[in-house]
Amino acid sequence: MQTDNIRHHLPITVWKNPHLWYITAIMMACAIFYYLDTIIELMGWSRLQWWVLYTVHDLHRLLFFIPVVYAAYIFRVKGAIITALISMLIFLPRAILISPYPEPILRPIAFVIILGGVGILVSKLLDSITEHKRAEQALWESEEKYRQLIESIHEGIWVIDKDACTTFVNPRMAEMLGYTVEEMLGRHLFSFMDERGVQIATHLLERRKHGIKEQHEFEFLRKDGTRLYAILETSALTDDDGSYAGAIAGVQDITERKKLDQLKDDFISLVSHELRSPLTVITGAVNTALTEGARLSPEETRQLLKDAALEAEALSNLLGNLLELSRVQANRLVLYAEAISVKKVIQDTVEELRRQSPAHQFIVDMPRKLPPVYADSLRLERILYNLIQNAVKYSPQGGKIRVFAKPEKQHLVIGVSDQGIGISLADQAKLFAPFQRLEESRLDGVRGLGLGLLVCRRLVEAHGGQIWVESEPGCGSTFFFTLPIVSP
Numbered sequence: 209m210q211t212d213n214i215r216h217h218l219p220i221t222v223w224k225n226p227h228l229w230y231i232t233a234i235m236m237a238c239a240i241f242y243y244l245d246t247i248i249e250l251m252g253w254s255r256l257q258w259w260v261l262y263t264v265h266d267l268h269r270l271l272f273f274i275p276v277v278y279a280a281y282i283f284r285v286k287g288a289i290i291t292a293l294i295s296m297l298i299f300l301p302r303a304i305l306i307s308p309y310p311e312p313i314l315r316p317i318a319f320v321i322i323l324g325g326v327g328i329l330v331s332k333l334l335d336s337i338t339e340h341k342r343a344e345q346a347l348w349e350s351e352e353k354y355r356q357l358i359e360s361i362h363e364g365i366w367v368i369d370k371d372a373c374t375t376f377v378n379p380r381m382a383e384m385l386g387y388t389v390e391e392m393l394g395r396h397l398f399s400f401m402d403e404r405g406v407q408i409a410t411h412l413l414e415r416r417k418h419g420i421k422e423q424h425e426f427e428f429l430r431k432d433g434t435r436l437y438a439i440l441e442t443s444a445l446t447d448d449d450g451s452y453a454g455a456i457a458g459v460q461d462i463t464e465r466k467k468l469d470q471l472k473d474d475f476i477s478l479v480s481h482e483l484r485s486p487l488t489v490i491t492g493a494v495n496t497a498l499t500e501g502a503r504l505s506p507e508e509t510r511q512l513l514k515d516a517a518l519e520a521e522a523l524s525n526l527l528g529n530l531l532e533l534s535r536v537q538a539n540r541l542v543l544y545a546e547a548i549s550v551k552k553v554i555q556d557t558v559e560e561l562r563r564q565s566p567a568h569q570f571i572v573d574m575p576r577k578l579p580p581v582y583a584d585s586l587r588l589e590r591i592l593y594n595l596i597q598n599a600v601k602y603s604p605q606g607g608k609i610r611v612f613a614k615p616e617k618q619h620l621v622i623g624v625s626d627q628g629i630g631i632s633l634a635d636q637a638k639l640f641a642p643f644q645r646l647e648e649s650r651l652d653g654v655r656g657l658g659l660g661l662l663v664c665r666r667l668v669e670a671h672g673g674q675i676w677v678e679s680e681p682g683c684g685s686t687f688f689f690t691l692p693i694v695s696p
């Protein structure tokens with residue numbers, strides 16, 4: 209099938225090639241010119257008997273270089289040989305029948321050999337030019353592929369010469385350091401690090417000069433002065449004679465990972481501290497009640513146990529929040545949602561916090577009838593607990609804390625407002641992110657992990673609702689969240 213195709217295809221394309229017809233036309237024109245004197249004689253066109261037509265026919269034969277070179281250009285060696293042979297056929301009649309010179313065939317044969325030789329030479333020359341161009345194109349394509357690869361990889365690539373000056377960086381490397389590629393080229397490696405970095409890099413360069421290839425962490429200075437933490441995979445470059453010519457490094461940005469590690473360390477120390485404080489109170493209170501029991505009044509013993517119970521509750525809430533977050537993190541948060549009335553959940557949670565903080569005034573503000581919502585009641589309790597506990601923590605004793613609920617279109621809006629320290633507009637934007645504790649809270653010595661609002665946000669969003677805050681510094685804050693109303 210395939211060979212059939214080729215067999216039929218080839219001749220058709222050759223015949224369709226217009227160059228074949230141009231070459232034939234030129235050939236015919238050359239032949240007519242070659243025999244024009246004979247034709248004029250035969251026809252008796254005495255007025256056309258110009259001198260030029262009667263000069264040496266060797267010169268006329270020169271015209272045949274045109275079709276031969278043309279054919280060599282288009283059809284290469286084959287074209288040159290065929291046109292040269294056809295020229296021979298054209299020369300033969302004159303040589304045999306007309307030429308008055310001795311050895312008439314020898315000269316055309318010699319001429320045709322030269323014709324064919326020149327044609328073959330031209331076609332070989334053209335072949336080698338084409339081959340050269342093709343090789344150049346292949347080289348360009350492979351260089352282009354290599355360039356695209358270097359430019360698109362996520363890793364930075366940095367090459368320095370033997371004096372540690374930058375000779376190459378890919379765009380990713382420049383981007384990591386906040387420079388443009390042009391800005392980095394030619395600059396000394398040491399200009400991208402602080403003094404300590406220079407000391408370490410000097411030592412590392414020495415190792416590179418001894419041909420040691422290694423992976424290590426390094427701290428660079430970005431253009432804006434911030435730090436880039438990176439893992440480098442470096443190896444030495446050598447000259448043809450094997451002497452040290454510089455180094456090449458694959459650079460991976462691990463700044464985010466470093467930040468996370470730092471965050472993890474901070475988190476562990478914060479959690480340990482947050483766990484230890486209530487435990488100290490609990491053990492202290494229980495031990496005092498046990499050892500000093502006989503000397504204490506029933507009222508004092510009750511107060512000690514109440515303190516212990518409150519701290520235990522705070523501890524349990526903290527652990528509950530951590531558990532919820534770890535479930536969200538592992539995509540294992542399962543809601544047990546059903547149609548429930550929020551009234552009871554709100555009242556129970558408010559009662560619990562009223563018990564814990566009797567100094568605050570709690571107001572519950574709800575219409576008599578509220579549509580049921582689709583929610584997980586334990587999770588709803590946690591959201592409310594976190595918000596009301598914050599209202600208690602961040603507002604003065606005696607302050608009013610209002611918990612309200614009202615239907616709005618397809619949602620029930622539930623809110624907790626206080627008369628506390630309030631939150632600036634800039635701080636409001638970062639509240640619901642992990643470990644956000646505002647400066648004021650830390651200065652006031654209020655305990656917390658900065659995770660309560662994040663847990664609220666994750667739980668509200670898992671219910672298909674939204675959470676936001678409206679606040680004015682010094683005047684108090686109101687946290688709102690929505691839950692979907694069960695359609696009747």
Ligand code: ADP
Pocket residue numbers: 594598599601602626628629630631639644645646647648649655656657658659660661662685
């Ligand atoms: P925590 O209270 O454990 O620090 P949260 O995630 O619950 O963590 O709150 C994050 C931060 O938001 C708090 O540290 C506090 O600075 C601020 N905040 C939360 N609720 C209020 C509020 N009602 N009034 C003022 N600031 C608040």
